[in-house]
Amino acid sequence: MFDIFIKTHFAGAHHLRDYPGDCEHPHGHNWKIEVTVRATELDHLGMGIDFTILKRHVKEVIDTIDHCDLNKHEAFLVLNPSSEHIAMYIYDNLVKKLKHDRYSLYSVSVSETDNQGLIYYGNK
Template identity: 50%
Template sequence: MYELCIKSHFSAAHHLRGYAGSCEEMHGHNWEIEVFVGGDHLDDTGMLIDFRELKRLVAHLMDQLDHKDLNTLEMFRTINPSSEHIARYLYRGLAASLTDPRITVRRVRVFETPSCSACYGEEGGGC
């Protein structure tokens, strides 16, 4: 199994509904993300996927979140935009945009701060 990782970031505000603490108030983060994709077979150029293409797909997802109030976005109207839910949203969004059947999303890790992160993976991608 080959595995690639790219890192990206976005800045956004959010608050956690129903949370008893300071995170219940509107606040912001400079979120960092790590996206891992994997596959067993390389293409004719010896690559799983071109890093530029993977970055382009991830950038499209980041554009939907960057400099936004996450609570106002459709995908977070009924669930809290927690790090866990953001990781799942990014995972599923990237999985839906990958068209090459050789490649699967393994996991997405979202860092709310440099020392606090949440990870989401399916199908044995682990975290």
């Protein structure tokens, strides 16, 4: 098996509704994103998934949240735009696009800073 990943980022503002602290106030992050696809076999070129394909699909999803007030984004009108919900949003919008006989979406990592983040594996 091969875990193939790309790293990207996006900038956005948010606030966490009903949070008992500073994060309840509007603030921004430069979120770091890592998307991993797990391939069970390689194609005739020796690739699990072409990085170009992976980058294109990830960019399409990231572009929908980049430079937004996430609290005003349709996906987060009810859900708090926490890093966990952002990871779920990215995952859910990629899972069908990255489904193939040889590979599938494995995980989405979201980091608010260099020192804290999470990995979401979907509802498996």
